[in-house]
Amino acid sequence: xxxxxxxxxxxxxxxxxxASISAAAIEKAESAPVKTxxxxxxxxxxxxxxxxDKEERIQVVRQRIxxxxxxxxxxxxxxxxxxxxxxIGKVLRAIDTLPFQVQQFGHFLYHPMMTMQHVMNAxxxxxAKAQLPDLTSAKRxxxxxxxxxxLQSYKGEVHxxxxxxxxxxxxxMNAFFGVTxxxxxxxxxxxxxxxxxxxxxxxxxxxxxxxxxxxxHAEKDQEAA
Numbered sequence: 001x002x003x004x005x006x007x008x009x010x011x012x013x014x015x016x017x018x019a020s021i022s023a024a025a026i027e028k029a030e031s032a033p034v035k036t037x038x039x040x041x042x043x044x045x046x047x048x049x050x051x052x053d054k055e056e057r058i059q060v061v062r063q064r065i066x067x068x069x070x071x072x073x074x075x076x077x078x079x080x081x082x083x084x085x086x087x088i089g090k091v092l093r094a095i096d097t098l099p100f101q102v103q104q105f106g107h108f109l110y111h112p113m114m115t116m117q118h119v120m121n122a123x124x125x126x127x128a129k130a131q132l133p134d135l136t137s138a139k140r141x142x143x144x145x146x147x148x149x150x151l152q153s154y155k156g157e158v159h160x161x162x163x164x165x166x167x168x169x170x171x172x173m174n175a176f177f178g179v180t181x182x183x184x185x186x187x188x189x190x191x192x193x194x195x196x197x198x199x200x201x202x203x204x205x206x207x208x209x210x211x212x213x214x215x216x217h218a219e220k221d222q223e224a225a
Contacts, residue, residue, distance in 0.1 A: 006209035044204040094211035106208035150197035
């Protein structure tokens with residue numbers, strides 16, 4: 001894995017940790033050598049039956065294959081794979097050191113399979129940290145919805161999109177929550193809050209990335225030594 005940035009490493013580590021067992025089994029089966037003829041022998045294997053004390057005997061085919069025949073990759077590639085997995089493990093442990101909601105915030109931004117749990121925890125975290133100003137009840141509800149819009153806008157930015165403008169925010173808020181705000185009054189009503197939300201989101205993003213950056217720097221120092 002190339003150690004380019006904490007954001008990239010976060011995403012790739014989650015790709016690796018979410019690889020399914022079935023996918024790994026399929027890959028192994030497809031790449032395994034096929035053996036025929038007198039090198040195949042039948043053996044009786046004993047397996048404990050699930051759910052009772054009996055045993056079932058099934059016939060399985062076992063192949064006697066040398067180490068050189070079963071090796072799927074050259075030694076160099078196997079070593080690189082082991083180093084890759086070791087780095088992934090360090091990244092995952094680093095992420096686990098973060099407070100739970102900060103982890104969830106990071107997953108909201110960088111996990112390749114974002115869930116509603118990630119979204120909800122990210123929104124709760126930013127809402128708590130933002131300390132929304134004293135507003136009328138109707139405006140406070142819209143302000144809370146604005147937190148989700150700020151998070152979505154920032155998520156797009158870190159992946160290369162432009163920041164949402166007033167018209168986009170109003171459109172998305174209406175589509176997602178059924179709530180209307182007037183873009184014409186953006187500067188008067190919402191710009192100050194929007195800017196403060198952006199700062200809070202950015203601060204939490206830096207916090208989330210910090211332990212991953214530490215792993216990256218440590219790995220690069222080790223390679224340079």
